[in-house]
Amino acid sequence: MSALDLGIDLGTANIIITTGRGGAVLNEPTVIAFDRNSEKVIAFGEEAYKMIGRAPEHIAVIKPLKDGVISNNDMAQELIRLCILKVIGRRLINPRIVMCVPSGVTAVERKAVVESAVSAGARTVYLIEEPVAALLGAGEDIMRPFGRMVVDIGGGTSDVAVTSLGGIVAANSVKKAGNAFNASIQRYFDEKYKILIGERMAEDAKINCGNIFWPSGEKTGVVSGRSLITGMPARVEISEADVAEAITEDVEAIAGAVRAVFEKTPPELVGDIYEHGVVLTGGGALLRGLDLYITREFGVKCRVADDPLGCVARGTHMAFRVRDKLRNGFEKVNVSRI
Ligand SMILES: Nc1ncnc2c1ncn2[C@@H]1O[C@H](COP(=O)(O)OP(=O)(O)O)[C@@H](O)[C@H]1O
Numbered sequence: 304m305s306a307l308d309l310g311i312d313l314g315t316a317n318i319i320i321t322t323g324r325g326g327a328v329l330n331e332p333t334v335i336a337f338d339r340n341s342e343k344v345i346a347f348g349e350e351a352y353k354m355i356g357r358a359p360e361h362i363a364v365i366k367p368l369k370d371g372v373i374s375n376n377d378m379a380q381e382l383i384r385l386c387i388l389k390v391i392g393r394r395l396i397n398p399r400i401v402m403c404v405p406s407g408v409t410a411v412e413r414k415a416v417v418e419s420a421v422s423a424g425a426r427t428v429y430l431i432e433e434p435v436a437a438l439l440g441a442g443e444d445i446m447r448p449f450g451r452m453v454v455d456i457g458g459g460t461s462d463v464a465v466t467s468l469g470g471i472v473a474a475n476s477v478k479k480a481g482n483a484f485n486a487s488i489q490r491y492f493d494e495k496y497k498i499l500i501g502e503r504m505a506e507d508a509k510i511n512c513g514n515i516f517w518p519s520g521e522k523t524g525v526v527s528g529r530s531l532i533t534g535m536p537a538r539v540e541i542s543e544a545d546v547a548e549a550i551t552e553d554v555e556a557i558a559g560a561v562r563a564v565f566e567k568t569p570p571e572l573v574g575d576i577y578e579h580g581v582v583l584t585g586g587g588a589l590l591r592g593l594d595l596y597i598t599r600e601f602g603v604k605c606r607v608a609d610d611p612l613g614c615v616a617r618g619t620h621m622a623f624r625v626r627d628k629l630r631n632g633f634e635k636v637n638v639s640r641i
């Protein structure tokens with residue numbers, strides 16, 4: 304990939320742009336803030352993320368891909384355009400772009416995403432499916448006639464796929480991932496401790512006290528919010544056991560998706576996966592104990608990829624080099640200039 308080629312991982316939680324030379328050149332939360340009065344975008348990425356739950360009425364802070372589908376097309380398009388422009392700056396270049404979009408995004412929405420890349424100056428756009436990018440980025444050799452399984456746990460969706468000979472053999476996706484974990488944690492504290500906590504507080508609890516395999520009962524964290532009883536500020540001490548209890552059902556749903564993929568994978572490939580193990584990618588792979596949980600559930604080895612948050616982004620531009628060998632999951636999109 305030359306310096307004029309960009310890889311874009313349009314995730315539900317984070318958007319990452321890579322270049323051949325520089326690795327990741329942009330890494331921002333998939334969030335955009337819109338001023339309803341002036342009808343203008345006022346911030347995107349990290350700056351907009353900081354406004355979540357803290358913005359006045361007239362400012363809409365939007366996660367345009369929240370649940371793994373595009374919930375706000377205009378804002379999704381604008382966000383992609385702004386991110387590409389931030390990377391290419393004022394340079395007069397028309398990059399080739401490989402983009403990875405969540406599996407739940409429809410054909411029409413894909414087209415809209417591609418169009419926004421074109422409006423930011425893209426010359427050619429390719430789309431790649433997330434599992435292919437994730438495995439490449441995790442350093443797996445997917446070209447051999449050998450089964451590989453990836454479980455990519457992002458913000459909106461968890462995607463499970465098996466590949467062999469550079470193509471996807473079986474896949475499944477569930478809308479249970481990082482965002483669902485946060486919502487479950489919020490609900491848990493609401494029900495059990497009668498305290499209303501914000502989304503970002505839930506995220507902190509998940510990151511600091513998440514442990515799905517061997518949760519300790521020791522109170523090592525705190526959350527604060529509003530008491531549902533007094534209506535006043537309140538805080539409670541929490542343990543890993545609290546977080547584990549809150550998210551167990553979601554983790555079970557992800558295991559269910561893995562099971563469904565095993566069931567439709569040809570036996571030879573299941574044998575390969577048994578031998579080689581499962582790879583975890585995406586931010587959710589950082590949840591402590593998840594690898595051990597999967598090993599216990601399925602009796603297969605499981606490893607967390609290096610830098611799991613960056614796998615798909617790395618894989619997008621690696622895919623560029625091996626595009627002739629990829630059998631499916633990589634598509635050149637015809638772009639019409641507008
Ligand atoms: N240490 C961690 N433990 C658990 N979850 C984490 C951790 N770090 C990040 N995450 C979660 O990972 C998700 C983002 O992962 P990412 O792969 O970037 O998603 P997407 O591809 O959908 O943008 C978020 O929901 C975030 O809360």
Ligand SMILES: [Mg+2]
Nearest residue numbers: 314457585615
């Ligand atoms: Mg992702």
